[in-house]
Every structure is written in C-alpha cells, then in structure tokens.
Amino acid sequence: MEQLGVFGIAGGFMAALGVALAGVLAFANRRLSVQEDPRIDQVEELLPKSNCGACGLAGCRNFAEKVVCGEVVPARCTVSSPDQVGSIAKLLGVGAGEVEKRVARLACAGGKHVARMRAHYAGLETCRAAAVVSGGGKECAWGCLGLGDCVSVCKHGAITLDLHGLPVVDVDKCTACNDCVEVCPKGLFSVEPADRRLWIACRNRAEGDVAEASCEVACTACGRCVADAPDGLMALKNNLVEIDYGWNDQAERRFTDRCPTGAIVWFDDRGRPLRGHAAKKILRHDALPVRQ
Secondary structure: OHHHHHHHHHHHHHHHHHHHHHHHHHHHHHHHOOOOOOHHHHHHHHOOOOOOOOOOOOOHHHHHHHHHOOOOOHHHOOOOOHHHHHHHHHHHOOOOOOOOOEEEEEOOOOOOOOEOEOOOOOOOOOHHHHHOOHHHOEOOOOOOOOOOHHHHHOOOOOEEEOOOOOEEEOOOOOOOOOHHHHHOOOOOEEEEEOOOOEEEOOOOOOOHHHHHHHEOOOOOOOOHHHHHOOOOOEEEEOOEEEEOHHHHHHOOHHHHOOOOOOOEEEEOOOOOEEOOOOOOOOOOOOOOOEOO
16 A cells, blocks of 8 residues: 555656646747748748759748748749749739749760660660669760650659650750759759850760760860860860850850860750751761670
C-alpha cells in the first residue's frame, strides 16, 4: 500500500507538471506567435505550384513569402503566364517587374547523322541507363545520347527530339526550370541568359582529328574563331573553345564565320542555332553506321 501511495503521488506530480508546462506553452504561443500575412496564401494560390526552382527560391511557398515582402518581383516566376504575373502584381499593388529571359542551352550538335556510334545500345531507353553501359555506345564520350530524358522531364513541353535524335529547345516555352540540367547524365544542358547568342555547341575535348573522326560537327580547336574575336572573349582550353560572357557585349555572329565544322553557332531571335559560312554542309539524313 505504501508503494501504491508513492506511485500515486509521483503520478499526480507528473500530471500536474504536464498541465503546467502545457499552460506555459499555450501562453507563450499566444504572446510570441507571429501573424502571417494572409496575402502569402493568396499569392501561392495564383502560382503554378510547380515548385521547379526556376525563380532561384525553395519552391512556390518561399516565392510567395518573398514577393509579399517585396524582396522579389512577380515576374521572377518565369513559369507563370503573363496573366498570372499580372494578377499577383494587382493583388499586391506593385509593378510586375522585369526579369532577364533565361533559356536552356545544349552543348552538343552531334545528331546520329553526324556522330558515330562504336556500339549499338540495347537496354532501357533512357540516357541515364545507357550512360552506365560503356557511356551509351557513342564514339564521342561527351555527346548527347538522344534517348530523351530531357524531353520526359520537361513539364512545359519545351524540349523535343529532332529527326536525328538531338534535343531542340523551344525558347518561348522554356521557363529555365533547370530540370533538363539535372537529368542529363552528360551534363550538356545549362541555363543561360537568352542574350548569350554566341555558343559552343560541343563539349568534346579530344584533339582535333580525333574529335572530328567521332563527330563531324565537333570543335577541332583550330582557333580561327579565337583569332577573329576581341581579346578576352574567347580562348582555347583543353582542346575546346570557351567563351567569357563577361565580354558578351562584344560577341558578334561573324566570329562563327570561319568555323570549319559549325561547332560554334549564333542563336537568332527565335532561338535557332545558325552556323558560319565556312561550315561544311551536312546533306546526310540517315544515321551513320556503327563503326566496325
């Protein structure tokens, strides 16, 4: 009986302590709670809820918080339609703002009609699966495998495969969400400001003859574009031309003119890659045979 009395006292003490602590927490919650701006929920409802991260923030909720606080402009959500952006701006009584257009760029022009295969891949029809099987069978170890992982992951229908199995980005539909960048096992996509029109459509770092033997449109590091461009804009590094976009205001289409393979391109207003005048014409439409 004495032990039961001790247990009863201990139980009563713990129950009283629990009630007291609950009261303290309830009081603290009432006095210290921060009232959230109701407009955050309203803005979130107007967003596409894709949580893609194209705005550079951690999802649509975080974007709603930042736009209500005035830290970002409504137009920063590049996935939203102009009407959605306008509705958010009207709700908050602010201007929609302007954001630099950014698009996904592919650093490869090696479709199956110009790039050679050293083996035929037969397996799961995804680039990631193919990449783990000897690199996917393409002779260029850096080249696009053309199985369309980027197409599958793009929620906005901005990427399609052309007749030669090469991804094509529709700049009007692209929201710069970064999904294609993350899914490509070769690391060929990057999200770039749309005003970066001078572009190296190649990642092959093999020496010139070796690179061209594996792909007819590979950069051969001949250096002609570098010689034609102003100092600082372009440079040869590890058998590949690189562009310093800090000098982007000096970029011109004419720097593509003497490229013999067309590895360096200029994007027109519609986002189409234009090759230089010296680039050899590719008339072949059929895929190249697997090299024996």
